[in-house]
Amino acid sequence: MAATASRHGAFHPLRVAAVERLTDDAVALTFEVPEALRAEYRHAPGQHLALRRVTDGGAEVRRTYSICSPAPRGEQGPARLTVGVRLVEGGEFSTYAHKEIAPGDVVEVMTPAGRFVLEPAAGHYAAVVGGSGITPVLSIAATLLAERPDARFCLVRSDRTAASTMFLEEVADLKDRYPERFQLVTVLSREEQDAGLGSGRLDRERLTGLLPALLPVGEVAGWFLCGPYGLVQGAEQALKELGVPRSRIHEEIFHVEDETGPRPPRAAAPAHSRVTARLDGRAGTWPVQDGESVLETVLRNRADAPYACKGGVCGTCRAFLVRGEVRMDRNFALEEEETEAGFVLACQSHPVTDEVELDFDR
Structure with a gap:
C-alpha cells in the first residue's frame, strides 16, 4: 500500500x-x-x-x-x-x-486497515464463513481467482435462510466464472434446501466430518474463518482436530455475543499509573484516570490515536507493549503469536504497573 x-x-x-x-x-x-x-x-x-x-x-x-x-x-x-x-x-x-x-x-x-488478508498466490485455499462474514472473503476469493489461474478456493458458508444470504448473486457469479477452481457449499441453519446439505448450524462436530469430505484438508495453504464468535471458534477447533497447523488458520470475528462468556475481573490500576505512547513518531506521557483503558488515556491527549470498534474485535488499536504490564479485558483480534510477541489491544488494556509504555508505530 x-x-x-x-x-x-x-x-x-x-x-x-x-x-x-x-x-x-x-x-x-x-x-x-x-x-x-x-x-x-x-x-x-x-x-x-x-x-x-x-x-x-x-x-x-x-x-x-x-x-x-x-x-x-x-x-x-x-x-x-x-x-x-x-x-x-x-x-x-x-x-x-x-x-x-x-x-x-x-x-x-x-483508509483501509486489517490483517485478515490473503495476497494472491498459487495453492489451495478455503474459508468457513457465517452471515456477514462473507464480505471480506468475497474480496479474497474474487481477487485470488482473477489473478492466479494456479489457485483454487473452497467456500463453506452458513446463513439462516436463502432470503437472508448476502451477496448471493456475486458468489454465484464466481461459481459460473471459475467452475473448475471455485467450490461452493451452502448450509442454511433455519431452512431446508432442495439439494445439498441438510439444515442446521455448522458446529465443531459437523465441520470435523464435513471438511475432509469436501477437500484435502492437509493440502490447504490457508483457512479463513469469519463470522459470529461461535462459528469461528467451532471451525478453529475442528481444524485443529483435523491436524491443521495454527499458522494456516486466519480468523476475524464479526459478532461477539453472550456466548463468549463473562469477562475476567478488571485489574485495579495503580493509584498513580502513567501511560507513555508513541504515535506517528511523537511520544507523550499522561496520567491514567480511574477506570480508563490505555486507549482512553491516549485519546484524551492525542485525538488521532487509532481505533474503530473499541470492543476488542477489529484490531485497529493494536500496539506494542514496550514496558510495564497491562491486562486485556478481552481479545478477538490478535493472533496468539502476536500476543506472545508483545502486542496488545489498547482499547481493552488497563495498567497493572505504575508505568506503561506503548508503541503504536511498530
Whole structure:
C-alpha cells in the first residue's frame, strides 16, 4: 500500500455512489474515490474500512465494515469501494446506514486497515464463513481467482435462510466464472434446501466430518474463518482436530455475543499509573484516570490515536507493549503469536504497573 501522512490511516470524505439492498437487513454501500486519494485507498483483499459520523448530539460513532470489492491490480488504487452493512438490533451506525444514507451523501471513511488478508498466490485455499462474514472473503476469493489461474478456493458458508444470504448473486457469479477452481457449499441453519446439505448450524462436530469430505484438508495453504464468535471458534477447533497447523488458520470475528462468556475481573490500576505512547513518531506521557483503558488515556491527549470498534474485535488499536504490564479485558483480534510477541489491544488494556509504555508505530 502507498504511504500516507499517518501510518495508522486517515479519514477522508467520500461520496456515496450507490446503495444496494442485498436482503431485508443488509445493504451494500459503494463509495467514489477521487483520483487524488486512490493511492491511499489501495487495499489488500480482506481489509476493512472504518466509517465515522457525528450524531446530532455531538457524539462520534465509528464502525468497521469489510471491503467486498476485489482488490485493485497494479499501482493504481480503486475508483470505487464497496462494503456490506448488516443491520444490527440497536446498532447506531447500521441503522443510520439503512435508513438515512443515500446516493450523493458524503461519509467520513478511513483508509483501509486489517490483517485478515490473503495476497494472491498459487495453492489451495478455503474459508468457513457465517452471515456477514462473507464480505471480506468475497474480496479474497474474487481477487485470488482473477489473478492466479494456479489457485483454487473452497467456500463453506452458513446463513439462516436463502432470503437472508448476502451477496448471493456475486458468489454465484464466481461459481459460473471459475467452475473448475471455485467450490461452493451452502448450509442454511433455519431452512431446508432442495439439494445439498441438510439444515442446521455448522458446529465443531459437523465441520470435523464435513471438511475432509469436501477437500484435502492437509493440502490447504490457508483457512479463513469469519463470522459470529461461535462459528469461528467451532471451525478453529475442528481444524485443529483435523491436524491443521495454527499458522494456516486466519480468523476475524464479526459478532461477539453472550456466548463468549463473562469477562475476567478488571485489574485495579495503580493509584498513580502513567501511560507513555508513541504515535506517528511523537511520544507523550499522561496520567491514567480511574477506570480508563490505555486507549482512553491516549485519546484524551492525542485525538488521532487509532481505533474503530473499541470492543476488542477489529484490531485497529493494536500496539506494542514496550514496558510495564497491562491486562486485556478481552481479545478477538490478535493472533496468539502476536500476543506472545508483545502486542496488545489498547482499547481493552488497563495498567497493572505504575508505568506503561506503548508503541503504536511498530
